[in-house]
Amino acid sequence: MKVERFETDYAGKKVIVEYGRLAHQADASVTVQMGETMVLATATMSDSARPGMDFFPLMVDYEERYSAVGKIKGPRFLKREGRPSNEAVLTGRMIDRGIRPLFPDGLRNEVQVIIMPLSVDGENKPDIVGMIAATIALEISSIPFDGPITGCRIGMVNGEYIINPTAEELEFSELNLMVMGDSKRITMVDCDARELDDDSMLEAFRIAMKSMDPMIKFVKKIKKKVGKEKIPHDQLKWRASFTEEDVKIMEMIKKSAKKQLDKYLFSTPKGSKGERKRIIHELEDRLIEEMKDKLKTKDRSAEEAEMYLRDLMQKFFFDFIEDQVTEAILERDQRVDGRKLDEIRPLSAEVGIIPRTHGSGLFSRGETQVLSFCTLGAPGDDLLVETMENDGKKKYFHHYNFLPFSVGEVKPIRGAGRREIGHGALAEKALLPVLPSQGEFPYTIRVVSEVMGSNGSSSMASTCGSTLALMDAGVPIRRPVAGMAMGLASDGKRWKVLTDLQDMEDGKGGMDFKFTSTSEGITAIQMDSKTAGLTMDIIKATFPQMRKAINEVLEVITKTIPEPRKELSIHAPRIISLTIDPEKIGDVIGPGGKMIRGMCEDFDVQIDVEDDGTVMITSEDMTNAHLAEKKIRSIVRTLEVGDIFEDAEVVKIMPFGAFVKLTEKIDGLLHVSELEWGHVDKVTDKVSVGDKIRVKVIAIDRGKVEVSMKALMPRPEGYQDRPRKPQRRSGPPKNRQSSSRRGPPNRGPPRSRRD
Structure with a gap:
C-alpha cells in the first residue's frame, strides 16, 4: 500500500x-x-x-x-x-x-x-x-x-x-x-x-x-x-427492525399513551425515581390490556398478543416516554417532579456521623446520596503512581464506589471499573486546588465516597461529600467545593438548559455538563452529550444557571460546617516534623536502615525522611513520637562548647572520671575534678553507671569532648581551683629517643646464617 x-x-x-x-x-x-x-x-x-x-x-x-x-x-x-x-x-x-x-x-x-x-x-x-x-x-x-x-x-x-x-x-x-x-x-x-x-x-x-x-x-x-x-x-445491524404491522401498532400505542400521560405522569409532581417507574409500568400494563383484544385473531390468542405487545413495547416505549418528557420541558417548562428548570432537588448535609473515622460527610440531593470518609495517614502512606509518562507519588487521592443497592439492583461485585475510576478522578481533581500544601499539612489524605443512592450525578454529590469529610477531619482546605450537573432538553431545533438533571431527563438530545467550583471560581468540568454537540450559545446559557446552583449548594455546606475543624480527630495520627542536615540523613537511617527500623519498632512510630532533610514522625501516641524525635535530634546533634545536657546517661566509670552518653554516637568525659566544687575521692561516691545527670560541655578537642557537672553549680565563695593531676599511663614509660626514630631500632649488623 x-x-x-x-x-x-x-x-x-x-x-x-x-x-x-x-x-x-x-x-x-x-x-x-x-x-x-x-x-x-x-x-x-x-x-x-x-x-x-x-x-x-x-x-x-x-x-x-x-x-x-x-x-x-x-x-x-x-x-x-x-x-x-x-x-x-x-x-x-x-x-x-x-x-x-x-x-x-x-x-x-x-x-x-x-x-x-x-x-x-x-x-x-x-x-x-x-x-x-x-x-x-x-x-x-x-x-x-x-x-x-x-x-x-x-x-x-x-x-x-x-x-x-x-x-x-x-x-x-x-x-x-x-x-x-x-x-x-x-x-x-x-x-x-x-x-x-x-x-x-x-x-x-x-x-x-x-x-x-x-x-x-x-x-x-x-x-x-x-x-x-x-x-x-x-x-449495518440496527437495534430493531419493525414490520409494517409493528409501525402501525406503535403509532396506535403512542396515540393512546399521549392522552394518558397528562393524567398519570404530569398531573402531579412525581418526586421519586421509584414512583415514576411504577407509573410507567402501570401505564404500560394498561396499554397492553387495552390493545391485546384488538390484536386477537384466529391465528393469535390473547396470550400471544400480550407477549407480542410486551416485546414490541420493550423496544420503543421507554424512548417514547423520554421524548415526551423532553417535549413537556420544551413546550411547557414542565418537569416530571414539578421543579422549575433552574431548581435543585432538596439538599441536606451532615458531618461527623460515623464514629472513629477521621472525618465523614453525608450529602444528599434528592434521591442521590453519598457518604464520604476522610482518612489521614503518614507521609509514607502516599500512593505510588507508575504510568507510561510519569512516575510519582500522590498525597491526596479519592476513591469512588458504586454498589448495586444504590440503584435498587442485584449484581455481582467485581471491583472498580472504568466508570468508578472516572467518577473518582473527577471528584479528586475538583478538590486539588483548595488543598493545603505539604508543608502546611504533611498528612497523606485518602477520601472514599460510597454511593448510598443514585438518581443523577453521584460524582457531583461525591465532590460535596468529599468537601464535608475533609472539613470534618480538620484538613485546612482554602474554600469549600460544590458540584452540580446541568442537563439539556432539545429536539434538534429547540433547547432548554436544566439544573440538576435526573433519570428521565437524560435521554436523547440531552447532556451531562458537570461543574465543580468554589465561591471564587471553577475547579473542574466534565461534559458528555447525547446530541451532535453543544453550540457556544448553549454553553454560554449554562454558566449563569450553573453559578446560581453552585452557590445554593455552597450555602448548604457552609451552614453545616462553616470552616474546617481546628483540631484533628482523637483517632487520627499526629505528625512531628523537624529538619536535619541532609548530610546526616545516613546517620538517621543507619547501615541498611537498621537505625530507622529500630526506632520505628521501639517507639511504634512511622518515620519518613525526605531528601531535603525533612523528617516526619507519625504516631497515634504523642509520647512515643516525642521520644523518637528526641532520639533523632540526639543522632544528628552537633556539639558546641556551652551545650547543656539535662539527662546524660553514665555509661562507664574509670578511676579518673566517668564517661557519659551525650548523643547516639558521642560520649563525653566527666573528669573526677568536674563532679563538684571540692575534692572527690572516688567517682562512684557521686555517680554510678545508669545515672541520668545534668552536664555542660566545657571543651572539644580533636573530637574528644569534656563535660562538667560543677560548671552548672554555683561556685563557692573563696574557692580556689586545684591543678588537675595528669592521667597516668599504663605500662612502662616510652623512651622518647627511641620513639622518635623512624624504622626499627638499630640492633647492629645482621647476623649470618652460620652465626
Whole structure:
C-alpha cells in the first residue's frame, strides 16, 4: 500500500499524518505526529451484532507502551504492560465521550477504536495527539460517523491563553481545558482549573472552538484523498427492525399513551425515581390490556398478543416516554417532579456521623446520596503512581464506589471499573486546588465516597461529600467545593438548559455538563452529550444557571460546617516534623536502615525522611513520637562548647572520671575534678553507671569532648581551683629517643646464617 503523508500547522506546531504504513487489516489506521510524539489510531467494525445487544457496543482503548518513552517498567518478574493505568483509562474515556454521540442512533455493530502511543517526547502530550488520530481514523474509515471533529487543549499562563501547551507549560498553567468538536459544536469537555472565573472559562471555550477550524479543514483534505466510502444503511445491524404491522401498532400505542400521560405522569409532581417507574409500568400494563383484544385473531390468542405487545413495547416505549418528557420541558417548562428548570432537588448535609473515622460527610440531593470518609495517614502512606509518562507519588487521592443497592439492583461485585475510576478522578481533581500544601499539612489524605443512592450525578454529590469529610477531619482546605450537573432538553431545533438533571431527563438530545467550583471560581468540568454537540450559545446559557446552583449548594455546606475543624480527630495520627542536615540523613537511617527500623519498632512510630532533610514522625501516641524525635535530634546533634545536657546517661566509670552518653554516637568525659566544687575521692561516691545527670560541655578537642557537672553549680565563695593531676599511663614509660626514630631500632649488623 502506498504511504500517504499530510502536513499542517496546528497553532504553531507541525502535525504530520501518515496513512498506509501500519495496520493494513484495520478498517482505517493513521499515525499522527506532533514534535517527536507519535500515536497510532485504528478503527474497526464487526460485520455482525451480538444477539440481545440493547446498546451501542463502542470500545475505545488507550494502550500505553513503555517503549514509547524508552523505559523498562513493571514488577520485577513481569516486565510488560498489564492492566491499564488510571491515566490510560481516563484518556480512553475522554475520547469515547467525544466520538460516541456521532455514531448513528440504533447502530449495533461492534466498533473498536484503539489509540497506541508509539513515541512520546515529554513535551507534546500524547492524549491530544491521540484524540486527533482517533477522529481522523474514524473519518476516513467506512464506519458511519458524523464528523469531522478534532481535539484541542487550552492552557493559561500569567493570564495568557495557550493552544495545545507543552507539558512544561501545563505545570504552571491555571487551566487545563480539553475539548473535542469543531468550530460550531463541542462533543466532549474535560477540564481542571485553579478556581478560574466564569468569564475566563467561557473565553477559553471560544478560543478552543476557533482554533479547531483549520484542523477540521485539514481532516477534510485527508478524507478527500484517502477516505473510504461509508457502509450503506441496509448493510449495518440496527437495534430493531419493525414490520409494517409493528409501525402501525406503535403509532396506535403512542396515540393512546399521549392522552394518558397528562393524567398519570404530569398531573402531579412525581418526586421519586421509584414512583415514576411504577407509573410507567402501570401505564404500560394498561396499554397492553387495552390493545391485546384488538390484536386477537384466529391465528393469535390473547396470550400471544400480550407477549407480542410486551416485546414490541420493550423496544420503543421507554424512548417514547423520554421524548415526551423532553417535549413537556420544551413546550411547557414542565418537569416530571414539578421543579422549575433552574431548581435543585432538596439538599441536606451532615458531618461527623460515623464514629472513629477521621472525618465523614453525608450529602444528599434528592434521591442521590453519598457518604464520604476522610482518612489521614503518614507521609509514607502516599500512593505510588507508575504510568507510561510519569512516575510519582500522590498525597491526596479519592476513591469512588458504586454498589448495586444504590440503584435498587442485584449484581455481582467485581471491583472498580472504568466508570468508578472516572467518577473518582473527577471528584479528586475538583478538590486539588483548595488543598493545603505539604508543608502546611504533611498528612497523606485518602477520601472514599460510597454511593448510598443514585438518581443523577453521584460524582457531583461525591465532590460535596468529599468537601464535608475533609472539613470534618480538620484538613485546612482554602474554600469549600460544590458540584452540580446541568442537563439539556432539545429536539434538534429547540433547547432548554436544566439544573440538576435526573433519570428521565437524560435521554436523547440531552447532556451531562458537570461543574465543580468554589465561591471564587471553577475547579473542574466534565461534559458528555447525547446530541451532535453543544453550540457556544448553549454553553454560554449554562454558566449563569450553573453559578446560581453552585452557590445554593455552597450555602448548604457552609451552614453545616462553616470552616474546617481546628483540631484533628482523637483517632487520627499526629505528625512531628523537624529538619536535619541532609548530610546526616545516613546517620538517621543507619547501615541498611537498621537505625530507622529500630526506632520505628521501639517507639511504634512511622518515620519518613525526605531528601531535603525533612523528617516526619507519625504516631497515634504523642509520647512515643516525642521520644523518637528526641532520639533523632540526639543522632544528628552537633556539639558546641556551652551545650547543656539535662539527662546524660553514665555509661562507664574509670578511676579518673566517668564517661557519659551525650548523643547516639558521642560520649563525653566527666573528669573526677568536674563532679563538684571540692575534692572527690572516688567517682562512684557521686555517680554510678545508669545515672541520668545534668552536664555542660566545657571543651572539644580533636573530637574528644569534656563535660562538667560543677560548671552548672554555683561556685563557692573563696574557692580556689586545684591543678588537675595528669592521667597516668599504663605500662612502662616510652623512651622518647627511641620513639622518635623512624624504622626499627638499630640492633647492629645482621647476623649470618652460620652465626
